Amino acid sequence: MSVQARYWRLNARPEGHDYAGALSLETRALGAPKPGEVIVKAEYLSMDPGVRVWMTAREDSYSPPIPLGAPMQGQFIGTVVESAADGFAAGDTVRGFGQWADHSLVDATMSGLSKLDPDVRDVRDHFGALGLNGWTALCGLRDVLNLQGGETVLVSAAAGATGSVACQIARNMGCTVIGIAGSDAKCAYLTGTLGIARAINYKREDVAAALARIEGGINVYFENVGGALLDAALPNMAMYGRIGICGLIEGYTSDSGLPGPARFDQILMKRLTVSGIFLPDFMMKGIDYYPPLKQWYDAGKLRLDFDETRGLENVLVAFTRLMTGQNTGKVIVDIR
Numbered sequence: 242m243s244v245q246a247r248y249w250r251l252n253a254r255p256e257g258h259d260y261a262g263a264l265s266l267e268t269r270a271l272g273a274p275k276p277g278e279v280i281v282k283a284e285y286l287s288m289d290p291g292v293r294v295w296m297t298a299r300e301d302s303y304s305p306p307i308p309l310g311a312p313m314q315g316q317f318i319g320t321v322v323e324s325a326a327d328g329f330a331a332g333d334t335v336r337g338f339g340q341w342a343d344h345s346l347v348d349a350t351m352s353g354l355s356k357l358d359p360d361v362r363d364v365r366d367h368f369g370a371l372g373l374n375g376w377t378a379l380c381g382l383r384d385v386l387n388l389q390g391g392e393t394v395l396v397s398a399a400a401g402a403t404g405s406v407a408c409q410i411a412r413n414m415g416c417t418v419i420g421i422a423g424s425d426a427k428c429a430y431l432t433g434t435l436g437i438a439r440a441i442n443y444k445r446e447d448v449a450a451a452l453a454r455i456e457g458g459i460n461v462y463f464e465n466v467g468g469a470l471l472d473a474a475l476p477n478m479a480m481y482g483r484i485g486i487c488g489l490i491e492g493y494t495s496d497s498g499l500p501g502p503a504r505f506d507q508i509l510m511k512r513l514t515v516s517g518i519f520l521p522d523f524m525m526k527g528i529d530y531y532p533p534l535k536q537w538y539d540a541g542k543l544r545l546d547f548d549e550t551r552g553l554e555n556v557l558v559a560f561t562r563l564m565t566g567q568n569t570g571k572v573i574v575d576i577r
């Protein structure tokens with residue numbers, strides 16, 4: 242069976258957030274799956290900021306640049322329509338890493354294809370609270386930062402997908418959680434809906450001054466942004482505090498990355514530990530991350546709201562929302 246796929250092609254390295262000038266929606270025929278491969282009809286696409294780094298020409302990132310002329314890459318949730326891979330059959334609901342496309346031809350192993358637990362009230366949660374964002378937050382807080390109950394935890398991009406799950410995990414573990422976000426509405430969401438102790442609007446407040454008022458300092462900083470926020474946090478860390486660099490979105494449009502923090506000296510003065518958090522290094526543990534997240538989810542202690550756009554033709558609208566901070570919760574595209 243020949244399947245026509247509509248997909249987003251990267252034609253040029255984008256300038257800033259001009260995605261329409263760099264990508265186009267195209268059509269191509271997918272071949273029949275070879276042994277180990279499947280064709281998936283996507284129902285939802287996940288928008289993830291890391292993809293913006295792969296759109297640049299940077300060779301020093303954790304993933305190589307996407308070649309010009311190639312399809313954009315990203316996560317999907319969908320249904321297998323044709324399978325030549327052991328363990329997968331037409332009709333299976335799956336999550337995996339493929340293309341920004343209505344149909345993806347993928348190698349089941351390389352794409353991390355997995356069948357989804359049907360005992361989940363909303364299949365979209367397999368992207369967020371129970372998927373990549375949940376796993377990243379748990380892996381970062383528990384396995385990289387060794388978070389302990391009773392500690393004071395700071396999270397940046399706290400109202401976004403990974404940040405809002407990190408806030409709830411730390412809250413569930415009995416920590417005092419402070420979130421940083423870019424609007425009063427997001428801050429109200431963090432303290433109201435998610436029930437964390439304090440939220441700081443970095444576009445309106447002096448973040449360093451607000452953090453200086455935290456008694457005892459910050460034990461753990463879950464960093465998603467970098468730049469000025471990292472500089473505000475460094476002098477306000479507690480002695481022997483830990484910083485986990487999960488993301489540096491502030492620098493993702495740049496070809497040269499982010500310069501180091503101006504308050505680098507505080508790593509010595511406070512004897513801090515700074516670690517990178519990179520989920521793929523822990524992917525083999527994905528299976529371990531699911532049960533605690535699912536327990537909190539079933540108990541109503543873990544949620545991830547969605548910022549949803551409809552239609553494959555509107556993928557760039559969704560991606561722009563993500564990359565310009567218009568979202569609260571997880572940015573996805575419904576292409577059913």
Ligand SMILES: NC(=O)c1ccc[n+]([C@@H]2O[C@H](COP(=O)([O-])OP(=O)(O)OC[C@H]3O[C@@H](n4cnc5c(N)ncnc54)[C@H](OP(=O)(O)O)[C@@H]3O)[C@@H](O)[C@H]2O)c1
Nearest residue numbers: 398401402403422423465488489490491518519520564566
């Ligand atoms: N290392 C890993 O394995 C891994 C895995 C998943 C995600 N991540 C990282 O985690 C971070 C969050 O990802 P996500 O998918 O959960 O996205 P997200 O938080 O839902 O959305 C990105 C958020 O970043 C905030 N932001 C702050 N400064 C920004 C700036 N200069 N430009 C654009 N946005 C800015 C925006 O909210 P406010 O402005 O309101 O704060 C925006 O909503 C990203 O850095 C991502 O690369 C890392």
